[in-house]
Amino acid sequence: MKRLDEHQLAVWRAFVNAHAAVIERIEKDLSDQRKIPLTTYDVLVALYQSPDKKLRMTELAKHVVLTRSGLTRVVERLEREGFVKRERTEEDRRGAFAVLTREGKKAFLATWPTYADGIKNYFLSVLDEDERAAIERGLSKIYRSLI
Amino acid sequence: MKRLDEHQLAVWRAFVNAHAAVIERIEKDLSDQRKIPLTTYDVLVALYQSPDKKLRMTELAKHVVLTRSGLTRVVERLEREGFVKRERTEEDRRGAFAVLTREGKKAFLATWPTYADGIKNYFLSVLDEDERAAIERGLSKIYRSLI
DNA sequence: AAGAAATATTTGCTTAGTCAAATAAATGGG
DNA sequence: CCCATTTATTTGACTAAGCAAATATTTCTT
CATH class of the missing domain: 1.20.5 (Single alpha-helices involved in coiled-coils or other helix-helix interfaces)
Structure with a gap:
């Protein structure tokens, strides 16, 4: 081009x-x-979808659009609000897991309907099937080409 | 749906x-x-494309993804760097124009090649013609439906 | 096994941007 | 024509997040 x-x-x-x-x-x-804002939400989903509902900070940072230090702040906030807790481990005492709490799961589940409605109403419903397919294909290619 | x-x-x-x-x-x-970052760039293009290379703050704010007060800060910065100047006017002395300076135009012109390369390399070149068309159509619809 | 290098996370400092209140000027209604 | 309302912008106080340096711990290397 x-x-x-x-x-x-x-x-x-x-x-x-x-x-x-x-x-x-x-x-x-x-x-x-x-409801909780999007960055916060992203952190909670990532935890929710992980096998043990917990992830190392570094892993977690990869799932969200945040640097490691940015993530530290977010988790700090989330911990204050009681949605996650930090869990030190003996295996590797440098770092910590962020663990989803019961409260965190609740907040996350309560947020999803609003988020999903937004995705439907402002995004998906405006597109026809061809557009959705092309967008998914094209933008996924772009994303993969950049990670 | x-x-x-x-x-x-x-x-x-x-x-x-x-x-x-x-x-x-x-x-x-x-x-x-x-080169200058994207938000800054957006401000400068908006000014560059306006008939007299100047816009009222409120107008300018509509062209960029910023609140009015956010824009005040950006223009403040840009003024410090010499890329725009504020110009009071007698017609309506409440507000001010942001005016693109010669320096501002230079900074903006120098930035475009890098930006354009990014758009080409990371975005457009990855898409085939159908995808580009569908994305343009679909996402424009979405945008228009939300303004 | 001791020191060097690597890894995981946090901290201090700084910048960008928001919201709500403040300021200033213009406009509309009686 | 004066006051109330609206409009344009800025300011103060605050939150979010980034970078680079600091800290703590693990893993190499020899």
Whole structure:
């Protein structure tokens, strides 16, 4: 591909604008309904989906869009709110697990419906089947090419 | 649409992950090459594309993903760096224009090649023509449905 | 087995950006 | 024409998150 023309740029703009708009809307719904925000949610899902409902900080950081130190802060907050706890282990005493608590699971389960509605209403329902397929295919390729 | 199945969720995940990955990559390239970051860039393009290379703060805020107060801070920074200046006007003395300076134009023009390369390499080039078309169509619809 | 190198996580400091209140000027209604 | 309301922007106080340095522990290397 040589140079960017207006057409190609339009694809990029659509991507960036749609993302900002959808995320903003979903965040607003979550906050209006006193649910946990998205970054927090991502941490809790990652824990929920892990076999023992716990993950090493480094592992956890890979699941979310955060640096390791950013994750430390988030987990700190979550610990204060009682949604996770840190668990030291004898195997490797440098680090810690973040463990999902019962409260954390509850918060996470309570949040999902709002989040899911957002995904449906602001994103999926606007797309027809072809678009969904193409988006999934294209954007997955992009993601894989970058990790 | 009733309930979210795995398939549909995969579309959403692809969208979110691709966005985070591509933006992160582009920001990194910009920073490595000592170019201005994306939010800053967005402000400068908006000004550059406006008829007189200047916009009221409120107008400008609509072009970028920032609240009005967020914009105040960014323009403050940009003013410190000499890329824009604030210009009061007699017509309406409540507010001010942000005006692109010669330096600002230079910074913006110098940044574009890096940005454009990122868009090409990390995003467009990975997609085939169908995917590009579908993404443009679908995501534009989404964006329009939300403004 | 001792020191060097690597790994896991946290901390201190700083920047970016938000919200709600403050300020300032313009406008509309009686 | 004056006051109440609205509009434009900034400010103060705060939260989120990043980077680089610090800390703690493990794993190599010889």
